[in-house]
Amino acid sequence: MKEIRIFAPGTVANVACGFDVMGFALDNPGDEMVLRTIPEKTVRITKIDGFNLPLDAAKNVAGVALLSLLSEVKEKVGFEVEIYKKIKPGSGIGSSAASSAGAVVAANKLLGEPFSKTDLARFAMEGERLASGTAHADNIAPAIFGGFTLVRSYQPLDIISIDTPDELYATVIHPQIEVKTSDAREILKRNVLLKDAIRQWGNVGGLVAGLMKSDYDLISRSLEDAIVEPIRSILIPAFQEVKLKSKEAGALGGGISGSGPSIFMLSRGEATAQKVKAIMAEIYDKVGIEYDIHLSKVNKEGVKIISQK
Structure with missing residues (x-):
């Protein structure tokens, strides 16, 4: 070859x-x-x-x-x-x-x-x-x-x-702004409170267990970032609105994709993922920032x- x-x-x-x-x-x-x-x-x-x-x-x-x-x-x-x-x-x-x-x-x-x-x-x-x-x-x-x-x-x-549950879909919106990984890392705190670290460890363990058991409720409860997201989300316009309204539409949860500016939401089933896609588009149309949206199975x-x- x-x-x-x-x-x-x-x-x-x-x-x-x-x-x-x-x-x-x-x-x-x-x-x-x-x-x-x-x-x-x-x-x-x-x-x-x-x-x-x-x-x-x-x-x-x-x-x-x-x-x-x-x-x-x-x-x-x-x-x-x-x-x-x-x-x-x-x-x-x-x-x-x-x-x-x-x-x-x-x-x-x-x-x-x-x-x-x-x-x-x-x-x-x-x-x-x-x-x-x-x-x-x-x-x-x-x-x-x-x-x-x-x-x-x-x-x-x-x-x-x-293991990846068969019905898991991702909807990812990429606002057409740039957030450099090096810059996004620079703003992070160098020290973390023990109570926040404990909360994060529990969520990581819960997410791994939820994925392996195809327990969508556990996956949803575990998709929480107590350490990085509160700091980085300020760099992404309409982040909180996208996350809140996507969950109201049935998404399991989500957050910042990598260092941003993309936002991901996980859903059980393609129909819910399509609803999330429409909500993301509606929010960013209102904000006036150009975007790409990707809907994908894992x-x-x-x-x-x-x-x-």
Whole structure:
């Protein structure tokens, strides 16, 4: 196999209470990437379609992730890369993670799959380090593993796949404003009250249990962020109204997608997710901010192969 084309999914990170440790993959939006092997130990990004991003591999998240992977490959091989970018950088839907994860999954396929999914996450995290200054895995993990994931530990890296209830749908609205991950991290408090930490731990445990048991009521009760959301939500216009009215329409709950500005809501069944979509649109039409809305089942596969030759 000399060439592969893949779909790299958007992802929702944090999932309310799971800051830097929980995330899930979407069926849409997503990027496409083409990788080819070349007989030199280097990475060449030859095309980026969609957004003005650097072609220099050392300054591009996909390039950095691939260079990290190549540092552990003995043979003389490298990659030529084309990126067809559909996820807007700074959207809060895992744009940098899609490029980083998609690149290493495709490269691993071309090499005959010498690396585990955890290895691939470790390489892709270097792209996140370039993008935000922190090598976090809450977007990377679901992009590679699919479905819902929990990063149990960073040292050593330990990623757990969590069962996804069949009727779970996500509605994600992306207001057309930019919130940089690095800026959103900068405003966070460095210390957390013990009572808030205890509340958050309980919600994380409840959310994991709710997902594994397909207990939608428990999922709903657990989608609460006592630490990060109260600070970051001030950066997102109409956030509280979207969340309140979506829950009134039957959504289980939701919050900020990643560092924002996107807002996600989880629902049981597509009909409720469609109601939430209409409410989100109505609110942002009134506010006067342009937006994109994505309605998706949870993507249980993660990065998907489109074609190979």
